[in-house]
Amino acid sequence: MGFTSLAFLVFFPIVWLVYLMLPGRFRTVWLLAASYVFLGTFGTKYLAVLIGSTLVTWVAGLILEKYGITNGVKKAEAESKAMPEAGKSSASEQKKSSLATGVFVAVVGFHVAVLCFFKYNRSNIALPIGISFYTFQAIGYLTDVYRGTVRAEHNLLNFALFQAFFPKLVQGPIERSGNLLRQIQNIGTLPVRDPERIRRSALLLLWGLCEKLLIADRIAIPVNAVYSQFGAFGGVEIILATALYAFQIYCDFAGYTDMGRGIAGLLGFDLLVNFKRPYQADSVQDFWRRWHLSLSSFLRDYVYIPLGGSRRGRFRRAVNILITFGVSGIWHGTGFHFLLWGLLHGIGQIFDIKNWKVPRAVKRVLIFLFVDATWMVFRVNSLGDLKGMLRVILTNFRLQDFAGMQLGSFEWVLLVFGILAVIAKDVLNEKGFAFQSWILERNAVLRCLIYTALLGAVLIFGVYGAAYDTSGFLYTQF
Known part of the structure; x- marks a missing residue:
């Protein structure tokens, strides 16, 4: 359920x-x-x-x-x-x-x-x-x-x-x-009967539904098609599917978290915030201060710091970081590709770009490219599949079977619109514009119109299988 x-x-x-x-x-x-x-x-x-x-x-x-x-x-x-x-x-x-x-x-x-x-x-x-x-x-x-x-x-x-x-x-x-x-x-x-809390929690729950059913589950269609049969596609499709997966896993996991926080809020509870605009990060360290915060803080407090943290010199700090991220990788799954994913992020934090003298916008792009590249390691079924996909990218970098990604033209429009909406929301929030608060401050008529539009979009454009068979959340398997 x-x-x-x-x-x-x-x-x-x-x-x-x-x-x-x-x-x-x-x-x-x-x-x-x-x-x-x-x-x-x-x-x-x-x-x-x-x-x-x-x-x-x-x-x-x-x-x-x-x-x-x-x-x-x-x-x-x-x-x-x-x-x-x-x-x-x-x-x-x-x-x-x-x-x-x-x-x-x-x-x-x-x-x-x-x-x-x-x-x-x-x-x-x-x-x-x-x-x-x-x-x-x-x-x-x-x-x-x-x-x-x-x-x-x-x-x-x-x-x-x-x-x-x-x-x-x-x-x-x-x-x-x-x-x-x-x-x-x-x-x-x-405060279970507080009207303001109920409105805020309901909006959070509704946004989580949008993230999951409108965006994440739609992105899952081309991503699953490519990653399950990567030999039938060219390097362009693999790169595109990998770029899309960054938004699939974000919207899927953040969607669950927002829904959970909304449900808990209706019951009067405040759960920890698990995401703070991770693709706005300008360093690997910054990314992990924004992505899956409850896991990041757990590993920091109960693994990294007890190992000695950064108190025993650079070499020991590097070893502690690798151990911590290795634990993160193993926690996520049993395959060696999960361990490799964790170690890559550990290496990324050891040689972080946070002190590079380049514009912050450039750092954000570089960090997103790094994170997205490592998502490929995370998403594959095995190191053998990873090797095969990299071989296709290097030897057959062309658009080979775009139709095989299983989305029609209108579906691609909805997909792109959804991703742009998520990016716009995060960018505005990063600049201090509280999108949720702005909606809640509108008059009752406008709020109802916004709620109706969001709910209507979920009901009409949400991705459903036969007999309302929705896709499970990705992090359930971890």
Whole structure:
């Protein structure tokens, strides 16, 4: 039951209307039940994996808080109450701290092992929906509790909802306890009936639908045609399909994120922003400050910085960057091309162009070309296919079968118009023009006309298969 399915169009209004009528203390139970139903529609086995992961993480968090007495918050509290002789750590405290470290390492190792099993097993066991996202979220939570920067959540229902919250379950963002969990703890005070929030969230949801059904799914047609049968096309079509894929994956992933944020907003929650106009970046580092922010910040805080970050010299910094981006590549998929994609971005950040003395516009073009070239590595099915496509580009750079890209003239017009709309929106936002706020500030009649136009465009020009069979979101497979 994806966000664009007919089932969800029935499911969410029911969840939302009941949620609005419930008193605060019952909202957590209702949302948790709805989240489990949502995931259960993909398969009950996926639900069992999530519940198991949730219980293990919750119990481990309680143990870490109880025995990790020398860390962060608990250490500060202990020091504030200490007697003069308390400066010396007792053997008992050291033993407890060692126990906490052992539990932390064991449970994080367990999560990594489970994730690797499902991602890299050679059998026909399918990858559980959302496991990459809620596993990283669990690891981040455990790390924060172990460090003492946050308290462990003692309410199992609150923590279960933190892990299972359906607007972010399938494709993130990878939430932090300081954001989502804190809101769940205060669910009774969330502004669920605020008219301004409802309008803003509904507009975000509608824009996400446009990104997915009008743009991403239409771009997917020529991209899939070329990448599945690249030998039948010339180098021009491969380059064109690769350029288009940059906008497909952006609109697909950003579309899901915007829809998720819109749905969460209607429920009174504010999810992390996952994208900030990534193709406006003027360096590789800047790109990763704009693309998939929740993953980028996770890798920075829980991989790069613990490795030493940039504090141990240039060589060690370069090694740490490569390890971090290697983890990013492996997280995305099992093929060696994903690892290569991650390492290429690591190399790009080590030898970044941010200090080049060229106009910023030139830097943006160069970074887009770099990112787009690496998207080819990301999109192929294997390194063998990558080699074959590069051979076609180098030896047969011509327009060979444009009609084989499976779009008619009018479809190409819609595709180009959609891409231009996304570019214009990002450029305007980059210059400080808040497109969403501008719409919300218009009078009711003009707002209704804009909403009707967007919804009409989705209904009339959206890409649908037989019996409303919409394409799944790309990042679901990761």
